[in-house]
Amino acid sequence: MTLDADVIIVGSGPAGAAAALELSKITEVLMLDIGHSAPEESPGVDRFVELLGERLEGMSIISEPYLSPKLRSPFFRYVTRSWRELSPIHSSDFKGELSLALGGLANAWGSGLYEFDDTDLRGFPISYSELQPFYLSLTKHIGISGGGDEVASVLGSRECLLPPMPLAGTLKALYAHSQRPKVKAFLHRNRIHIGRQRLGILTEPHRGRPAYSFDGKDFFRPWKAAIYNPAYTVRELEALGKLRFRRGVLVKQFKEFPDRVRVDAVDLSSGQPVEFSAKRLLLGAGAINSARIVLQSFKDYSTRLPMLENPISFVPFIHFASLGSDSKENSFTGAQLALIFDGPEHRDRVQGSFYNLSGVLSSDFLFDFPFSASGNLFCLAKILGAMGVLQIYYSDAPNPASFLSLSTEGALELHCPARRFGKVEGKLINALRKMGFWSAPFLVRYAEGGSSFHYAGTLPMREANDSIGFSTDRFGRLNRCKHVYVVDASSFPLLPAKNLSLTIMANAMRIASKLVL
Amino acid sequence: MPRIAPGQSDTLHLEIAFIFREIFDVNAQQEAIAAYSCFHTVYGTSLLTRKGVNMTKVLNRRLDVEAIEFFLRTRYPGNLLTCKLWACAYLYEAQEGVAPRGRIQVRLGRLTSPLLCLVILTWFGVRSAVKWLKGGLQVYWHHLL
Numbered sequence: 001m002t003l004d005a006d007v008i009i010v011g012s013g014p015a016g017a018a019a020a021l022e023l024s025k026i027t028e029v030l031m032l033d034i035g036h037s038a039p040e041e042s043p044g045v046d047r048f049v050e051l052l053g054e055r056l057e058g059m060s061i062i063s064e065p066y067l068s069p070k071l072r073s074p075f076f077r078y079v080t081r082s083w084r085e086l087s088p089i090h091s092s093d094f095k096g097e098l099s100l101a102l103g104g105l106a107n108a109w110g111s112g113l114y115e116f117d118d119t120d121l122r123g124f125p126i127s128y129s130e131l132q133p134f135y136l137s138l139t140k141h142i143g144i145s146g147g148g149d150e151v152a153s154v155l156g157s158r159e160c161l162l163p164p165m166p167l168a169g170t171l172k173a174l175y176a177h178s179q180r181p182k183v184k185a186f187l188h189r190n191r192i193h194i195g196r197q198r199l200g201i202l203t204e205p206h207r208g209r210p211a212y213s214f215d216g217k218d219f220f221r222p223w224k225a226a227i228y229n230p231a232y233t234v235r236e237l238e239a240l241g242k243l244r245f246r247r248g249v250l251v252k253q254f255k256e257f258p259d260r261v262r263v264d265a266v267d268l269s270s271g272q273p274v275e276f277s278a279k280r281l282l283l284g285a286g287a288i289n290s291a292r293i294v295l296q297s298f299k300d301y302s303t304r305l306p307m308l309e310n311p312i313s314f315v316p317f318i319h320f321a322s323l324g325s326d327s328k329e330n331s332f333t334g335a336q337l338a339l340i341f342d343g344p345e346h347r348d349r350v351q352g353s354f355y356n357l358s359g360v361l362s363s364d365f366l367f368d369f370p371f372s373a374s375g376n377l378f379c380l381a382k383i384l385g386a387m388g389v390l391q392i393y394y395s396d397a398p399n400p401a402s403f404l405s406l407s408t409e410g411a412l413e414l415h416c417p418a419r420r421f422g423k424v425e426g427k428l429i430n431a432l433r434k435m436g437f438w439s440a441p442f443l444v445r446y447a448e449g450g451s452s453f454h455y456a457g458t459l460p461m462r463e464a465n466d467s468i469g470f471s472t473d474r475f476g477r478l479n480r481c482k483h484v485y486v487v488d489a490s491s492f493p494l495l496p497a498k499n500l501s502l503t504i505m506a507n508a509m510r511i512a513s514k515l516v517l
Numbered sequence: 518m519p520r521i522a523p524g525q526s527d528t529l530h531l532e533i534a535f536i537f538r539e540i541f542d543v544n545a546q547q548e549a550i551a552a553y554s555c556f557h558t559v560y561g562t563s564l565l566t567r568k569g570v571n572m573t574k575v576l577n578r579r580l581d582v583e584a585i586e587f588f589l590r591t592r593y594p595g596n597l598l599t600c601k602l603w604a605c606a607y608l609y610e611a612q613e614g615v616a617p618r619g620r621i622q623v624r625l626g627r628l629t630s631p632l633l634c635l636v637i638l639t640w641f642g643v644r645s646a647v648k649w650l651k652g653g654l655q656v657y658w659h660h661l662l
């Protein structure tokens with residue numbers, strides 16, 4: 001039996017790309033993926049098509065459930081294309097999205113790239129020191145920008161960081177207020193820390209990619225070179241001849257043999273089954289799809305796997321002193337500031353990200369104000385620029401209400417109820433008021449299940465590999481298997497309240513580095 | 518963009534022209550008109566389930582579309598007229614390349630003072646209350662539902 005490669009990786013998202021980056025040092029890798037990709041750049045494109053789309057998908061929130069602006073944006077539709085048909089989920093409460101694109105969900109991410117410290121890794125069978133070398137090499141590879149303030153130490157090491165993204169608008173004012181000695185003392189007393197974001201966005205040219213420049217198109221033009229996308233790593237390794245990328249392949253299951261593992265897939269262009277063999281298989285299809293492949297491989301239709309995601313809430317706020325300022329001021333449209341809260345109101349650390357409301361279509365907010373149309377239009381022009389949103393993430397741990405299992409038809413049954421907290425929001429609203437920003441508890445919104453897009457925990461890693469259930473050992477190896485490894489967040493036993501993708505990548509590299517071929 | 522039945526397209530053309538004039542004080546261009554028709558085709562099924570309003574009467578009698586929409590929004594959130602107005606705001610944004618502006622706001626020009634903004638907001642509050650009453654009267658007087 002000839003092997004197609006030493007190692008097969010399923011998935012080209014952050015997990016798959018990082019594993020490939022590490023493995024490329026020792027062997028050539030075969031990467032299997034559905035691999036939808038961004039439409040070709042067309043410079044003279046019509047503004048209607050660019051902003052709203054051929055089928056007006058950009059204004060879908062008028063009559064369909066809320067979808068985050070980037071995923072709704074016409075040229076970003078490839079990110080979530082066809083997952084409902086190709087990897088179906090039956091659920092009454094999962095309102096999230098999956099991606100079958102080259103680069104995975106990271107095509108639409110906000111690029112907040114944080115490290116997990118030992119506090120975050122409580123309950124993991126690994127420690128920060130094991131991830132640290134990979135965090136550092138990723139920081140160099142990706143080009144991560146960030147600040148050196150008090151929050152920086154919680155977000156990770158400062159080594160090799162690029163300068164932080166410039167602040168603008170309301171958030172510039174918020175940062176300035178938070179740094180005043182009296183306010184800072186108040187925040188500290190209340191265990192609130194506000195600082196600059198850590199982002200996978202270049203503030204200086206880096207490894208052939210340009211520095212970020214604001215053009216108001218972050219939500220409308222995918223693959224902006226300054227904003228890191230794992231697809232860049234895949235393309236780079238492909239160009240160096242270290243990776244073979246096989247697009248249009250939907251992996252269904254694997255089968256182990258004493259000396260190899262076989263991957264059974266479907267070639268989507270012909271609809272025919274295809275097989276691939278290798279010494280090792282690395283699953284990086286995302287926490288939900290990797291779990292599906294594993295359950296399918298064992299034809300297990302009864303086991304309930306745990307499902308973790310960060311519950312989130314949104315606190316809108318307004319800075320009255322900024323009323324009348326332009327909402328389209330030149331500013332990065334993603335999160336500009338980070339917040340860490342570690343007070344007694346919640347059992348674990350809570351993370352927040354501050355956003356301004358520029359960069360998306362103002363019409364999204366037309367009916368968020370309480371006036372007749374003319375009044376609301378006035379608000380869009382003169383009030384929106386003074387507003388911001390604090391997005392709050394909570395940690396998650398396995399609980400009986402959140403789980404997934406495989407049905408005999410191949411769809412996943414997923415339960416992922418929304419959760420509401422509230423005490424922390426109240427505390428943060430008080431802090432905002434102290435800084436001169438107004439908000440109120442009735443404005444707080446809680447996101448529906450799945451809408452954090454931070455999925456994890458389906459195949460948790462344990463100190464020792466147990467022989468029952470589905471889990472992995474500390475090196476990512478799936479129990480009951482010899483050649484199959486899990487490199488995405490499936491293996492996180494807990495989910496701290498932090499952006500998880502940099503840790504997905506560092507952990508994937510750690511696992512890949514220990515692989516014996 | 519998807520096609521739409523010829524008769525319906527004429528009504529939709531009149532509708533968007535009316536809403537653009539009344540609310541934004543600009544003319545709807547060909548592309549916006551075509552996209553407005555497309556909106557009704559693409560989202561038609563969902564729009565049919567919304568609380569409707571007799572648009573022919575609103576157009577023929579040149580009623581106060583802003584007042585009627587505001588009244589309906591408070592009574593029937595997500596009603597058809599609110600959806601139409603929202604669609605027009607998106608189409609304005611795509612047509613003009615800037616955030617949608619109301620006719621009053623065009624006159625307010627480059628207002629940047631926070632205090633003045635607050636005063637104007639208060640005025641919009643009072644104006645909205647008057648619009649709500651007017652909208653309610655027009656809805657029942659002209660049997661728009």
Ligand SMILES: Cc1cc2nc3c(=O)[nH]c(=O)nc-3n(C[C@H](O)[C@H](O)[C@H](O)COP(=O)(O)OP(=O)(O)OC[C@H]3O[C@@H](n4cnc5c(N)ncnc54)[C@H](O)[C@@H]3O)c2cc1C
Pocket residue numbers: 010011012013014015016032033034035036068070071087098099100101102103104105106107108109110111112113114249250251252284285286287289290293452453454455488489499500501502504
């Ligand atoms: C709007 C948005 C904002 C976000 N912001 C942030 C942020 O700021 N910071 C952060 O850390 N995270 C963020 N995330 C989350 C982040 O994108 C995910 O955590 C990350 O992409 C997960 O990486 P992954 O490689 O495990 O899986 P994915 O990104 O889901 O990639 C899975 C890959 O596997 C492939 N695949 C799946 N099933 C199969 C199959 N059966 N056969 C073959 N291939 C398959 C897919 O095509 C894809 O390439 C955000 C996500 C979204 C949507």
